[in-house]
Structure formats: C-alpha cells, structure tokens
Amino acid sequence: MTNENQICHLFFPWNGELPSQEVVVLRDVEIVGVGALRRHQLETLKESKKLVVQTHEPQIPDQVRAIYDAELLRTLEWLRPFKVESGQAFEFTAEQWRLFALLFPKTRGHLGLAADRLRDEYLQNMDWSSWLLQDHWRYFVGFLRQKFPGQSEILETAHWEWVQAWIEIQPFDGESLSEPGIVALNPSLQIVTLSRENQILKRDKGMYAFIYNSATATVGERPLDLVDALFIDLLQEDRKYSKKQLLEMASLSLKAAPALSSEEMEKKFLSLVADGILKDVP
Structure with missing residues (x-):
C-alpha cells in the first residue's frame, strides 16, 4: 500500500515545480481535454511521477457529459496514468473562490472590497456548463x-488576465495544419487592446499579442506596433501568403x-517569428 506521505494532490x-512525492493525484476537472x-x-509530470487520475462523473453537467466522456478517453490515452479512480465530491463554490483569486489577481486587487461580492454574484447567476473548473470564468x-x-481600465485588466488563463489550457490543434x-x-494568437495607459497592469496604451509558444512552453506577451499589426491583419484575411508575398503586400500597404x-x-517579420507569433516557412 502506498504511504500517504508519498502522495501529492496537485x-x-x-507553477511547474515538481513535487517530491512519488505519486501525484490529478483531477479530471482540471486536466481533461x-x-x-x-x-x-x-x-x-508523467516522465518522473506515477499519476493517479480522479474522476467526478456525478458532478459533470449533463449537457456536456457525452463530450466529457470522449475527451476523458483521449486524455487517458496520451497521459497513460498509473491508476484511474473515482474521486470524492469537491465543493464547487470553494474551488471557484480559489480559482478567482488565481486567475484575476490584479482585477481582484483593484476591485477591493467589492471583489468578493461581484465574484459571488457571478457564481450565483452562472450555471456550470463545462467539465473544466477554469472554464467557468469565461463570461x-x-x-x-x-x-x-x-x-475601460478595469475591463481591460480583466480581459488581459482572462486571455492568459484561456490560452494556458486550450488545445490548439491548428499548430499541425x-x-x-x-x-x-x-x-x-489573441489580441488585447488597451485604450489608454493602464496603471493596474503598468502597461502603455496600445495593442498586445498573446500566444502559446510551444517551443518555450510559455504564454508570451508582446506589444504590437503598426507594422506588426499589419502583418497580423494581412494573415487574418482569406488570402494566403508566402513570406515574399507577405513582405511585398505589407510594403505596399505602408505607402x-x-x-x-x-x-x-x-x-520585423523575423522578430514576430522569433516570438512565436508568426510561423515561418522552411
């Protein structure tokens, strides 16, 4: 029998710091899909730890249960845990209080005494419609x-913090296409626009790009100037560009x-590639 001191509930x-314990317990509501x-x-984690996945089927909303079941199977296929077991019911509200503080620290700090009241009002009026706890904050x-x-300052701060949290967990299948x-x-890629200097974030007015950089396994942030934004705008159109065509079209647009x-x-182009915003061609 595994000693309780050798088990870590993650x-x-x-933050990415590896626990010292041999066995790591994970919850489906934080890892599926x-x-x-x-x-x-x-x-x-799976390179050096024995993973135990705890499932919470009775607490998964009925409207997403079929998708959850399919995603759970896919997750278990690549994660290959040491064990899968039914977990004890979790306290939903307490979990969301914890997440709110972690996902929106600057927003929460700026809201001050009103933060907990607004958090609770949101939770009371929003039905849980996902199997991932973090998804509950998408609205x-x-x-x-x-x-x-x-x-604008508080709204743009909350948007800034949510975009980073959203990117952290999304499966971006388009990377292989x-x-x-x-x-x-x-x-x-997600763009956040600050309509004025933001004292809460300590960022200047302007456009900022956020991406998941698979090469560095980080969520990156970069301010965008006129040329950066032009490259992005051109690539968001229906037309497809080679590197040469993109540079030519950008030059024409800047007349x-x-x-x-x-x-x-x-x-400029190579700088966006280096930061992972653009994907260059061989």
Missing part, C-alpha cells in the same frame, strides 16, 4: 462590462507611412 493552475501549457506540464469579463460600462510555403499565424527598407521589413 491543483491547477500549477487540455492543451498548451497545461498539457506540457502534464507531459513533464466574467462580459459580466464586469455590465457592472462597469465605460470603465500549416501548409508548405505559406506563412501562418500562431493558432493561439502612406514612413517607408521601411526591405531589410527593415524582414527584420
């Missing part, structure tokens, strides 16, 4: 927009702006 979001950073963390920014219309010779955007040399344009 909860997510997780995940990708990006969280899957990378799980892949790292929180819209909820705040109703409460604080026109207050790139076409030979065609430049593509990182499928995880009214101060001209950049072809070397400067390519340097």
